[in-house]
Amino acid sequence: MTRILITGGAGFIGSNFVHLINKKYPSYEIVVVDKLNSQGRKENLADIIDSIEFHQFDLVEEDKLRALFENGGFEYVVHLAAESNVDRSIEDPDAFVSSNVTATNILLRLSKEFGVQRFHHVSTDEVFGELELDQDTKFNEETPYDPRSPYSATKAASDHLVRAYFATYGLNTTISNCSNNYGPYQVPENIVPLFALFALSGKDLTIYGDGKSVRDYLFVEDHCAAIDLILHNGKAGETYCVGGGAEKNGIEIADAILASVPETSSEKKFVADRPGHDRRYAIDHSKLMRELGYKPSVTFEQGLEKTVKWYRDNHWWWEPIMADLYVPDFLKN
Ligand SMILES: NC(=O)c1ccc[n+]([C@@H]2O[C@H](COP(=O)([O-])OP(=O)(O)OC[C@H]3O[C@@H](n4cnc5c(N)ncnc54)[C@H](O)[C@@H]3O)[C@@H](O)[C@H]2O)c1
Known part of the structure; x- marks a missing residue:
């Protein structure tokens, strides 16, 4: 039986x-560890919860993690x-050091100790x-780091x-940096779901800066x-960039979402900009295409249509979140 820890x-x-x-x-035995912070939701796995093993704890709780490996x-x-929200990281960097750095080290150390055959790390293009x-x-993949x-x-x-x-230790690792x-x-802490849910509930779409x-x-x-693909066919020690081939700015995202919810009364509304807001990210995923045969299966328009439909069909999932929506500090002043 192949066991996979996600x-x-x-x-x-x-x-x-x-x-x-x-x-x-x-046939894979799937073990999930998640501490269920404000973005983690066990409901996301409701339809398959009986076919996986789910554990709620923080990865820095090493004893609990070790027990799973044993x-x-x-x-x-x-x-x-x-911890994945840039705005939250500006407010509380310590939580990000704990979850993103300390927890990763503990997981790597246990993976080495227990002979994991492939450790895949999911990262971001924001490191560049x-x-x-x-x-x-x-x-x-050659771009120098400049977070x-x-x-x-x-x-x-x-x-x-x-x-x-x-x-140093020869652990079989791969990394992906995605857009x-x-x-x-x-959850509506990122532009696409936030704007989709604003449009579906008649609120204005709040665009950062210009x-x-x-x-x-x-x-x-x-x-x-x-x-x-990378987990099963990637080469040990390699990094792969993953993109969607769809560069868009905030105004274009707002316009696309307003067009996909034609009944909405929402409008675009410009608000304060995030401190240190990066201007542009764009990713070249030709290595992944060339070496592992990757190709995005949808255009941005097709993906957005599927996404908006999913939110239309799943009010049960998002209505409780909208009642207590996260608002970054820089938008409160
Ligand atoms: N969403 C994106 O566009 C994007 C882009 C590039 C990279 N990534 C990376 O992809 C990964 C997943 O991102 P996401 O958007 O699904 O984020 P997410 O915030 O939706 O999910 C992260 C999950 O990790 C859990 N978690 C956080 N710290 C933990 C800890 N210490 N112990 C146990 N569980 C913990 C949270 O409860 C949450 O369920 C992250 O590593 C992120 O950096 C995301």
Whole structure:
């Protein structure tokens, strides 16, 4: 029996990945660890909860994590758990050091000790810093690290730890650095679900700053398919960039969402900008295409249509969150 440990499996990308593995590899024994912070939701796994093993605890609780490793070896570890919200990292960097750096080190150490055969670390393109709007370049696997927020700094640190475990101890590791994901099960702390839910509930779409900061948008199911490819076929010690091939700014996202909810009374509303807001991210995923056959399965328009439909069909999932929506400090002043 192949045992796979998926950390952060109740989060947005993690729960989509658990669904993919459960469907594609029915013989795998899936173990999920998630502390269920404000973005983690056990409801994300409700339909498959009986076919997985779910544990709620913080990865820094080493004794609990060790007990899971002692219960039976893991062939695969896929590490998605992280504090992931840039705005929250500006308010409380300590929580990000604990979850993104300390927890990653503990997980790597136990993976080494218990002979994990492949450790895949899910990271972000934000470790590369920012590009200028008029620059015609993209991030790739050779781009030097230049993180700018506490979130990206702690993700960069975790990437370096993963590389160190490969170089120093020979742990079989891979890393993926991906762009902005969107899709089902994403809490409205990111632009696509926030704007979709604002549009569906008649609230104005709050665009940061001048709305011209650009991100590359990746449909979460394509990202999960890429993680699956790298986990099973990637080369040890390698890094792979994953993008969606869809560069959009905030205004374009707002317009696309307003068009996909034609009945809405919502309008665009410009608000304060995030401190240190990176101007542009763009990602070149040609290595992943060339070496492992990756190709995004949807265009941005198709992915957005699927996403908006999912939110339309799943009021039960998002209504409780909208009642207590997170608002970053810089928007309160
Ligand atoms: N969402 C994106 O666009 C994006 C882009 C690039 C990279 N990533 C990376 O992908 C991964 C998943 O992101 P996401 O968007 O699904 O985030 P998310 O916040 O939705 O999910 C993260 C999950 O990890 C859990 N978690 C956090 N700290 C933990 C800890 N110490 N112990 C146990 N569980 C813990 C949370 O409870 C949550 O369920 C993260 O590593 C993130 O850095 C995300």
